[in-house]
Each structure stands twice: as C-alpha cells, then as structure tokens.
Amino acid sequence: MTRRGSRSLVCSLAAVLLLVGPAGARAQDYPTKPIEIVVPFVPGGGTDLIARLTADWIGKKWGQPVLVVNKPGGGGIIGARAALKEARPDGYTVLMDIHTISSMHIGAWKTPQLTLADRKYAGRIVRDPMVFAVKADAPWKTLKEFSEWVKANPTELVWSTVGPSGPSRYTAYDWFTQIGVDPAKTKMVITEGAADSFTKLAGGHIVLSIHSVAEAFAMTKAGKIKLLAVLSPSRVRYLPDVPTAEEQGVIKGTRIQWWAAAAFPAATPDPIVRKWEAALAEMAKDPQFLAGAERLNMNIDYLGAAETRAFVEKEVEGYTEMATKIGIRR
C-alpha cells in the first residue's frame, strides 16, 4: 500500500470513530444527549418493535432522541454483551433484554456468557404467552385431542423450534413429560424464527409450531393456522376463543413465556435506573402507548425494577431445572 493509501485509511477510520461518538454525563440532569436502545436481533421482530415503540415514547417524554440500534448475531448474545459489558455504564446505552438471552441462556449453560450480575433491570415492559398452533385444516380441535393423537403416533409428530434451547423446545418437552410421550420418538425441526415456522406449518411441512401470541396473530387471523391452546394462567384478550392448556387439563402451570425488559450495565448509577423505572411505569399506563402496542398485538405487562429481577431469578431456576432434565445443560 502507498503512503497516501494508508493515510486515507487512517482518515476514514477516524471518521467512522467520530460517528460512533463519545459518551459521558452526570446523573442529575440525565439525559443530556441521545440514548441508544440496543436490540440484539435483526429489525422487524418482536423485540425490535417493542424497542421502537418504547424509544418513540421515551424520546418524546424527555425531549432527547432515543435511537434503536440493532446488533444481531450469536443468538442475541453479541448485542447483549455489547450493551452490558462493552458500553459505558452511563445510562446512555440500554439493552432490550428478553428471556432467550437472560433466563434461558443462563439456565442452559453452566458458564453463561452473561449472568444476572451483569445487569440492572429498570422494568419489564411486555409479556406474551406461548400458543400451540397447527395447520388451519388439521383434524384436531383441541389440545386434548391433539395430545391423544401424539400419544398414539409420536413418530408422526414433526414440530418446530427456533433453536435447540429455545422457548419452543422447553415448552414441547414440558408438554411431552406431562402427557407421557418420549421426545426422542418425535421429529424436531430447527427453523429460523416464528415467521419461518408458521410458513412451514401453513404449507403442511410440519405439524406443530409453538410460538408467542403476537407472532401467531397474523397467520391465525388470516385463517392459515389454528391455535389449539394458549399457555397462560387465563385466556388472552386478543384471542378470547382460544382456551388455555390448563383449562383443557393438558399442561399444568405456565413456565415458559416471552417477555422484554429494559436492562442496564451493572455499574450504571441507581438514580438513572430509577428515572427509567418511573418513566416505564408511566409509559405502561399511557393510552397512546397502549394503542401502539395494541396495533402490534403486544401484551403490555409492566413490572418494576425489583419485581423484574425477582421474576427473572425465578425463571433462571425453572430453566436450569428443565435444561438439566432435558439433558441440554452444558
């Protein structure tokens, strides 16, 4: 490379670094500059949408731009690490934390990449139960009927999960254990996400998909798939006709659900986290925000900082136990 070439290289790198921007501010007059919400997934998914909705509301409230930054890869761990470990703990970097990169990850690994000690929660924003979905013209009407069929024909059951330690697998194994089916006899297909699963389900390539309510909503309303049960203590507002699994006497207790919470690096000053907690509490009651969430079929379910932590801790216990039982804890 010539000297001119290397100099221009340095200039270009410097310009990129400038764009990344410096950080640093005090807690009392927070926020004084734009805040970044890190979404550790590609744009368009549930975590991304709730982050954008939150960013919009918080940005308007504090009169500072709140930007959503997508850092996908490594099943969410890359972005989570960037937000919790590599970012400055000054309150200007927030992680939109969800079950797969926190409680499930910690439950599945003996030495997880990130632990609860790396986070400070400001509050849980949304919670969404899982549903059992089959093709719209499938012969079963209830989860009870379906479970009977699976008991009789376990090798016929082709079901999807997003990853080997994803929520679908935990839910399916919970169900298999409770109805007495050997999971090894069934056929598990790993898909790229809920949209991918439901396409394969609607096309008749797989028999069962287990995903969250919001993810299943569009295909259900379009009449491409039907929901046999919702895994929730009570029925869901958006799907009043879908009975819960417990109601049908099939699966006891609800241990797996989708949720998203705002998390900060562990060293973030408490006053900043408390300011966020208060703002999120206010947001969760705001009719305009709720209307936005309704459009996305998101079940807003706010929990304060301490409650969120207790909730996640309890999930970690549950997932650790389940992962050990399934034999995927390593």
Next chain:
Amino acid sequence: MAVLGSLLGTLVGVLPGLGPTAAIAILFPLTTVLQPVPATIMLSAIYYGAMYGGSTTAILLNIPGEVASVPTCLDGYPMAQQGRGGVALGISAVGSFFAGIVGVVALTFFAPFLADQALRFGPPEYFGLMVLAFTVVASLSGGSLVKGLSMAMLGYFVSLIGLGPSTAEPRFTFDWAPLMGGVDLIALVVGLFAISEVFLGVEEARVAIATEIRNVFPSLADLRQSFPAILRGTGIGFFLGLLPGCAPGVTVFMAYDAEKKLARHPERFGKGAIEGVAAPESANNATSSAGFIPLLGLGIPASAPLAVLLGGLLVYGLQPGPLLFQKNPDFVWTVIASFYIGNVILLILNLPLIGMWVWLTRLPYGILGPAILLLSFLGAYSVRNSMFDVAVSLVFGLVGYFLRKYQWPLAPLLLAFILGPLLEKYLIQSLSMSGGDPSIFFRRGISLALILGAAVLLVTSIALVRYTSRRVRQETAEEMAL
C-alpha cells in the same frame, strides 16, 4: 414521496458498499415523521432506488454495491472500458423498468393467489433449489474450474464461522466473542469488491477511473439484442423471487448464467456482452418486485432489506399478511399504485442522470479512492453497528486484493458464502422432517425435478466452461477479472 425516495435510494445505492439494506436502515428514521402511507411509499422507493443505484457503480467502477450487482460487473465494467458505459447503464435502466413493471402488474393481479403457492416449498424443495443454484459456481469460475471450486470451498469455510444455523454450536470461533456472530455478508462484499478495488487503484496509481461516455441511450440494435435477455431475466427473477427466502443475490446469478448458456457465442461473456448486463439487471428488479408478494401477502420478507421494510410496516401499525388486502385495501392499492409511479420515475430520473454519475467517476482518484474507502467502512459498520465488521471488511479487502491480482475468481467465493449455510440448513431441516431418511428429496415431485435439473445443468456448465476456457486460451491469455 416516490420521487424523493427513488432519488435518495439511488443516491445511497450509488455509493459503494451501501446496498438496499443499509439504504433503508439509514433513511428509515427520516420516514417516521410521515403518515403510514407516504412513509411506506418512500421506504419502497428507497428500496427500488438502492437496488438500481447498485448497478451504476458496478458498471462504471467495477464495484458492486451489493451481492445482486456482482453479475452486472462481469460485463458492465468491460462495456464501460470500451466506452459503452452509458449504453450499459441505459440498458440496465430499461431492463429494470420493464422487470419492475411486470413485477408490479403481477403483484396487482396475483398477489393473494401467488402468496399461497409459495407455501408448497418446504425444506426439501429449497434444498433442491440450493443444489440447482450451486451449479452456477461452475460457470462463474472464469477459465479454471479448479480455481472456481477452490474459491467456493473458501467461501463455504468462511460462512461456517460463527454459530451453526441449526445447532447454534460455535464453529471456528476460538472462543472469541466477536467471531460468534460470524462474518457479515455486507462486510465481506464491501471488503472483497470495494476495498480491494481501492487497493488495486492505489497500486496502479490511477489518476481517475474516467470512462468515455459516447452514448447514453441504447441503440435499436442494442435493444433488439437485449430484449430476449430482459424477458428471460424478468421471468427467472420473478418466479424465483416469489419464493420466500430467495433474494436477488441468487436470482441474478441464475439469470446471468442462463444467458451465457443460451448464447451462441458464450465466450463474449465477461468481455462486454450487453445481454450480460440486461439479464441480471432485469432479474434484480423482477426479484425485488416479486419479493413484495410474499411480503404483503404473507408477511414473509425474502431478503434483508425486505425484513427492514417489514419492520417499518409494523411500526406504522400495518400487519402484512393475506388480511392486509381485506383490512387495509386503501393502503395496499395506494402503495401498489406508487410502485408503478416509482418505476417510471426511476426510468425518467436515471437516463438523464447517467451523465452526473459519470461525472462522479471522473473525480481524481486521490479523492474518490479515500471516499470509497470511507463509505465502504460506513457501509460495513452500519449493518450491525459494529467496528468488528469494519475490521473484517479490511481483512477481506486485503484477501480480495491478492485474489484479484492473481486472477482467482471472487464470485464463487461469495456465492458459496451465501448458499452454503442455506444448503446446510435445508438439508438438516429436511432430514429432521424425515427422521434421517434421505429419500425425502426424491419422494417429492418439486424437489426431485430441481435436483435432476441441477444434475443436467452441472454437466452442461462443466462442458461450457471447458469450451469457453479453450476458446479463451486460443484467443487471449487474459482471464476474466471476476
């Protein structure tokens, strides 16, 4: 909105390294101030514009802005070197316009129906499609099949880095966190094609890349020669584009390959054959338009930029899916109408603007080189907001520089990088479905037909490569640049 979007999209698309994904991602915040309908129109126009803009740098500078522009380089750049850059751009605009309009007409009439047909493609069918796509490697190898296959192996190896698509098991990461996310496609493309180009330029001490533009408007003879290619490119791009997950990056290669196989003188390809520009450019736009059918009809984004677009729609409170046509007919039809307008605008905008893009390339290399480098780094950075990707693009810039210097073809590397993980994913999914029984690929009609088609194509490709390389050796010792 459509005018503004097309213009902005083209501008960002023209900038090397910034493809449609980056263009939509960068300009997305701009649209949030608008109402849902104008915002969606603008986002779609940015997408179309960026898709089109990529061809400008491919032709004039030999730098593909995104994967879909790679085949355009193969013949577009030689055309530019022969002083026919304007014609290449012109035919690309005409082909894109034609394909865009065909795509939108199909979208208007068949979207709900076609969206349903796509569902018949399950993992075994996609596996067959990927096998078919892999046969393209043979004909992208330039003179040497050995070099081509080696590069494909290298591309596949690079794609293995990161978490496996099915098991999420780390591979070749050496327990180093940044490698867990794998090598980003954009960083790879920018490095291999844009940064290496700057290095080559610096080495050759280029003054400017200036190419003479004699004619902007293609002659009647050019049009007559390209028309069948435009038709075929549109057909291939459109029908494959209907399949969710089939991005322009795949269909353009297939369209280019088809032209090369059908041509009476395949040795012309890679040296400035106008069909070699017309076919992939048409396929590119046809795939982009066709991608809207699974997107609006089923809510399934076929490619990364469409995924960003889907996110945009959802934020505006519009849930794509078959219901969208019943629930928000005004929205759907307004957006579709805007696609027609957008395509016309692109044609009107781009034919006269070609002169301006050409002027851009006349800038002294001392300014253009660093500018390309800066934009390349920005492009690599902006996809995942990661400095690691900038470093990756730099590494691949060096790799690409040496490979090009010693005439190792880059296109097979890229193709294998894209298709390798998909092939693996569909293989594992298919075998999971059948409980490990490989006969699943032969028991299903569509997948069987695709695999048989691949076998036939492979034999033809190898024969063609042999034939071409013999001709190449006879006539000149020079090999294809890509």
